[in-house]
Amino acid sequence: MAMDQRHQSATTSAAVTLTKPLHCIVKLGGAAITLKNELETINEENLNIVSSQLRQAMISGPCCGMDWSRRPGSLEVPTVVDDFDDVESDSKKFIVVHGAGSFGHFQASKSGVHKGGLSRPLVKSGFVATRISVTSLNLEIVRALAKEGIPSIGMSPFSCGWSTCERNMAVADSSTVVQAIDAGFIPVLHGDAVLDSSQGCTILSGDVIIRHLAEELRPDYVVFLTDVFGVYDRPPTEPDAVLLREIAVREDGNWSVLKPILQDTTKQVEITVAAHDTTGGMVTKISEAAMIAKLGIDVYIVKAATEHSVRALQGQLKDNIPDDWLGTVIRLAR
Amino acid sequence: MAMDQRHQSATTSAAVTLTKPLHCIVKLGGAAITLKNELETINEENLNIVSSQLRQAMISGPCCGMDWSRRPGSLEVPTVVDDFDDVESDSKKFIVVHGAGSFGHFQASKSGVHKGGLSRPLVKSGFVATRISVTSLNLEIVRALAKEGIPSIGMSPFSCGWSTCERNMAVADSSTVVQAIDAGFIPVLHGDAVLDSSQGCTILSGDVIIRHLAEELRPDYVVFLTDVFGVYDRPPTEPDAVLLREIAVREDGNWSVLKPILQDTTKQVEITVAAHDTTGGMVTKISEAAMIAKLGIDVYIVKAATEHSVRALQGQLKDNIPDDWLGTVIRLAR
Numbered sequence: 001m002a003m004d005q006r007h008q009s010a011t012t013s014a015a016v017t018l019t020k021p022l023h024c025i026v027k028l029g030g031a032a033i034t035l036k037n038e039l040e041t042i043n044e045e046n047l048n049i050v051s052s053q054l055r056q057a058m059i060s061g062p063c064c065g066m067d068w069s070r071r072p073g074s075l076e077v078p079t080v081v082d083d084f085d086d087v088e089s090d091s092k093k094f095i096v097v098h099g100a101g102s103f104g105h106f107q108a109s110k111s112g113v114h115k116g117g118l119s120r121p122l123v124k125s126g127f128v129a130t131r132i133s134v135t136s137l138n139l140e141i142v143r144a145l146a147k148e149g150i151p152s153i154g155m156s157p158f159s160c161g162w163s164t165c166e167r168n169m170a171v172a173d174s175s176t177v178v179q180a181i182d183a184g185f186i187p188v189l190h191g192d193a194v195l196d197s198s199q200g201c202t203i204l205s206g207d208v209i210i211r212h213l214a215e216e217l218r219p220d221y222v223v224f225l226t227d228v229f230g231v232y233d234r235p236p237t238e239p240d241a242v243l244l245r246e247i248a249v250r251e252d253g254n255w256s257v258l259k260p261i262l263q264d265t266t267k268q269v270e271i272t273v274a275a276h277d278t279t280g281g282m283v284t285k286i287s288e289a290a291m292i293a294k295l296g297i298d299v300y301i302v303k304a305a306t307e308h309s310v311r312a313l314q315g316q317l318k319d320n321i322p323d324d325w326l327g328t329v330i331r332l333a334r
Numbered sequence: 335m336a337m338d339q340r341h342q343s344a345t346t347s348a349a350v351t352l353t354k355p356l357h358c359i360v361k362l363g364g365a366a367i368t369l370k371n372e373l374e375t376i377n378e379e380n381l382n383i384v385s386s387q388l389r390q391a392m393i394s395g396p397c398c399g400m401d402w403s404r405r406p407g408s409l410e411v412p413t414v415v416d417d418f419d420d421v422e423s424d425s426k427k428f429i430v431v432h433g434a435g436s437f438g439h440f441q442a443s444k445s446g447v448h449k450g451g452l453s454r455p456l457v458k459s460g461f462v463a464t465r466i467s468v469t470s471l472n473l474e475i476v477r478a479l480a481k482e483g484i485p486s487i488g489m490s491p492f493s494c495g496w497s498t499c500e501r502n503m504a505v506a507d508s509s510t511v512v513q514a515i516d517a518g519f520i521p522v523l524h525g526d527a528v529l530d531s532s533q534g535c536t537i538l539s540g541d542v543i544i545r546h547l548a549e550e551l552r553p554d555y556v557v558f559l560t561d562v563f564g565v566y567d568r569p570p571t572e573p574d575a576v577l578l579r580e581i582a583v584r585e586d587g588n589w590s591v592l593k594p595i596l597q598d599t600t601k602q603v604e605i606t607v608a609a610h611d612t613t614g615g616m617v618t619k620i621s622e623a624a625m626i627a628k629l630g631i632d633v634y635i636v637k638a639a640t641e642h643s644v645r646a647l648q649g650q651l652k653d654n655i656p657d658d659w660l661g662t663v664i665r666l667a668r
Contacts, residue, residue, distance in 0.1 A: 040404045063455070067462035069443045069470065070374040107402045121397070128485050128519070129402035132477055135488060136403065139470055151462050154469060159493035161510035176495035183452055183529055185462070195517055239590055 019182045022219040023092040025210055026054065026313065030101025030191075031227035032304035040103050040133060047144050050225060055148040057313035058186065093181050095213055096145070096152070096188045099206045104130045105139035108193065108203055109292065114167070116199025127201055130193040131158065138190045145188065150207030153185040157192040157204055164196040174216050181242055189213075207288040214292045222292055223312045225304035230328030231286060233262065246321065247286075248333035249293040250268035255330075286330075293330045302315045302327035341537030353516045356553040357426040359544055360647065363474065364435025365561040366638035371655065374437050374467060376474055383639035384559060385482040391647035392520065393425045397483030427515050429547055430479070430486070430522045433540045437471035438464050442527065442537055448501070450533025461535055464527040465492065472524045479522065487519040490536055491526040494498035498530040503542055508550050523547075541622040549628045556626055557646045559638035565620060567596065580655065581620075582667040583627040589664075620664075622648075629663045 028050060035041040055063070100108075108114060111126020118124050138154045145152035155177065162172040180187045191206040214222055232241040245259040289299040300312040308326045311317060321329055362384060362566060369375040389397070435440075442448060445460020452458050469658045472488045479486035489511065506531055514521045525540040566575040579593035623633040634646040642660045654662055 064459065066459040066462035067466050068444070068460075069467055110402070124485055124518060125398065125400040126402075128400040128480050128487065131487060132401055132473070134471075134478060135476075136473055139466070140472060142469075143466055146462050146466060151458055152494065153462065153465060154490075155493045156488075156490070158487065158514075159489045159510065161494070161507075161513070163513070173495075176493065179495070179497070179529055180492075183534070184458060195513055201518070258370055 018093065018178055018217060020093055020180065022154065022217045023094055024057070024313070024315065025095045025097065025217075025219045025222045026214055027206055027210055027224045028096060028098040029224060029226040029304065030103070030105075030206075032101075032225050033098060033141065034101030034103060034137070036102050036227075038102055039106055040136075042137070042140055047141065047304045050309070051144045051148040051150070053305070053310050053313055054094070054096070054145065056148055056310070057092070057315075058094050058150060061090055065149060066146035066151060067143045069143070090214045091151075091184070094186050095177065095181070095217075096141075096186060097206045097210050097213070097220070098138070098141055098188070098190050099193050100134050100137065104134040104191070104193075107133050113193050113201055114203040116196055116201050118200035120162070127193045132158075132202075134190055134192055138188060141190075142188050145186065151185045152188050153180050155180065155189050157189060157209060158194050160189075162177045162192075162204065163194050163221030164202050164204060166198045167196060168200045169212055170197060171203065172209075172212050174213060177213070178217070179245045211288040211291050212296055215295060218295070219297060221298040221300065221315060221318065223287075223309070224289065224299065224301040225309055226301060227304065229303045229308070230301045231330075233257075243326065244328050247290075247293075247328065247330045249290045249330060251294065253290070254293060255290050255293075289330045293332055296332050299330040300327055301330070351666060352427065352512055352551060354427055356430055356515065356551045358391070358647070358649065359429045359431065359551075359553045359556045360549055361540055361544055361556070361558040362430060362431030362528040363430035363558060363560040363638065364437070364439075364540075366435075366559050367432060367475065368435030368437060368471070370436050370561075373440055374470075376471070380639045381475065382477050383643065384643070385478045385484070387639070387644050387647055388428070388430070388479065389482040389484055390644070391649075392428050395424055399483060400480035400485060401477045425485075426520070428520050429511065429515070429551075429553075430475075430520060431540045431544050431547070432472070432522070432524050434468050434471065434525050438468040438525070438527075439454055441467050445542060447527050447535055450530055450535050452534035457535065460628040461527045464537075465490075468524055468526055472522060475524075476522050479520065485519045486522050487514050489514065489523050490519050491523060491543060493529050494523075496526075496538065497528050497542075498536050498538060499507070500532045501530060501536045503538065504544055506543075506546050508547060511547070512551070513648055536596070540562060545625050548631055549629060552629070553631060555632040555634065555649060555652065556623075557643070558623065558635045559643055560635060561638065563637045563642070563660045564635045565664075567591075577660065578662050580625075581624075581662065581664045583624045583664060584667045585628065587624070589624050589627075623664045627666055630666050631665040634661055635664070 023309060033043055033047050035043050107126055107129040113123060113126045113130055135156060142152045142154040162178055164170050177187050189209055192204055193201060194204045196202040228236045229243050231244045233244060234241050244257050247255055248258045249255040259279050292299050302309045302312045311325060312327060367377055367381050369377050389510045402510040441460055441463040445456050447457060447460045447464055468488060476486045476488040494510055498504050511521045523543055526538055527535060556640055562570045562578050565578045567578060568575050578591050582592045583589040626633050634651060636643045636646045645659060646661060
């Protein structure tokens with residue numbers, strides 16, 4: 001099956017190199033961290049578990065809370081640990097990118113931001129409203145990670161100066177992201193409304209951001225945390241849906257299912273696309289994941305806040321995928 | 335009186351030009367929009383009035399709310415005006431920069447972010463905590479402006495890739511800000527924790543950001559909205575404090591008070607410096623304002639949410655300062 005080849009390389013900075021190699025890029029899927037059918041509502045339980053799992057994967061050694069904000073409803077000054085252990089804990093280099101879920105989609109689809117046309121007041125207003133919504137989600141995710149002791153730094157693609165042309169990534173200098181990582185922080189990016197040089201504006205999805213960063217910064221592996229166990233051969237709500245355990249991508253970009261062995265190998269995998277997902281849902285995800293795998297970088301698509309996501313985040317799947325691990329591995333054909 | 339000359343020019347992009355000239359840069363002082371003695375509390379009344387005054391100064395023609403978020407406590411989907419008047423309203427080019435007030439200062443001073451040393455866990459945590467606090471204020475200000483129909487776009491200096499060297503602005507490419515303005519948006523920047531190439535990190539104040547943007551983008555005038563009527567000859571809480579109406583800055587950087595005529599002209603002006611203001615308070619403000627005035631750009635320091643701030647924002651003081659206007663004008667000696 002040929003994957004989408006329309007993407008071109010974005011203009012990037014000449015020399016972007018990390019001091020230490022990037023360990024992992026993690027996508028926090030919108031469906032996993034928000035309640036998709038309740039406008040602007042975070043899935044607090046999942047987000048807390050995900051934050052804790054990320055901390056375990058990133059940091060060995062002591063760490064303490066980094067969100068010193070006043071708690072809503074409280075007038076008390078927050079307690080800050082004064083006797084910080086002045087030994088830097090050993091931490092792995094990660095980038096977190098999150099989707100929008102029930103944040104931003106309503107605003108974007110109501111106004112058609114992805115179709116462009118900033119001179120129209122509805123589109124311009126929708127652009128502003130979309131950015132307010134996605135940046136408020138970004139702030140809450142940065143907070144949740146910081147509470148766990150992860151040195152998270154919110155970075156909006158729009159503010160980073162990233163933009164598109166004909167809805168494809170065009171300018172995306174990752175040097176600011178690299179500087180943040182080198183300084184010991186965990187950048188937290190997100191799908192965002194951005195300027196587009198051909199149509200005025202569009203939506204840049206978190207999945208496209210991940211592919212771009214993976215191309216530039218070559219992490220050891222990439223993890224997509226979602227609300228289902230992985231990629232299925234048909235919508236996972238259907239009774240006979242089969243979880244695809246391993247997908248191999250060839251150098252020419254074609255890909256095939258290695259595990260399980262499907263009865264009808266010529267059959268096109270049916271893919272769920274949520275109606276209000278303005279950035280393409282599963283189609284985009286598999287296409288982007290396959291392009292990352294083509295670089296020789298393993299991609300794990302796994303259900304968030306499960307024992308399976310822990311193992312994926314900790315990099316336990318690199319050489320061997322255990323039979324009791326539920327998820328989809330997409331990697332270069334060996 | 336000689337002003338601070340230590341600032342060097344920052345590295346900037348080669349060619350940053352606006353399609354239309356920049357009308358005004360506005361500073362929303364932290365003391366004016368937050369309750370300075372209550373941790374992380376916005377001065378809602380002032381912020382609403384300021385937003386409304388800004389709208390009047392920026393936009394002529396119809397406009398409608400651009401914050402389509404769910405209201406806290408409400409489960410209802412927000413109402414979006416569907417029959418948007420598809421005629422772009424005529425609007426002036428503005429940039430808004432805000433301070434931190436009771437947001438960020440606690441976190442920054444508790445950890446000493448301005449003194450650097452990111453390898454220390456306390457400083458690193460404080461950096462993360464400071465950014466969470468100032469970006470949450472930024473989001474609330476962007477929301478308040480958007481509710482008024484101002485197409486506001488939050489842009490964090492850190493995410494824009496701005497950084498310092500020896501606490502002076504070093505890298506500050508304003509091309510992303512320019513693109514946002516050219517696309518019809520009002521960028522909303524803020525004092526931020528940033529990386530510093532000599533000491534690891536520091537605080538970049540809103541006042542320094544304004545001077546930099548004024549140098550690069552040459553607005554017609556700059557307005558500082560504060561919580562007092564302007565600059566006084568001593569702390570304004572003292573009974574005999576005199577409001578300085580007009581300060582003239584000469585080409586050599588020296589400045590003097592033109593109005594009122596002070597009895598002792600050699601007397602150094604005493605200046606209020608709030609104890610917890612890690613970015614320098616009034617000293618920085620006058621120094622930065624004088625450097626802007628030296629460029630031939632009028633600076634108005636005025637009390638927020640008053641009839642005097644309306645007149646300053648609308649540019650009514652350009653040629654003539656009426657006697658009934660309360661505030662401080664700082665401009666190039668004529």
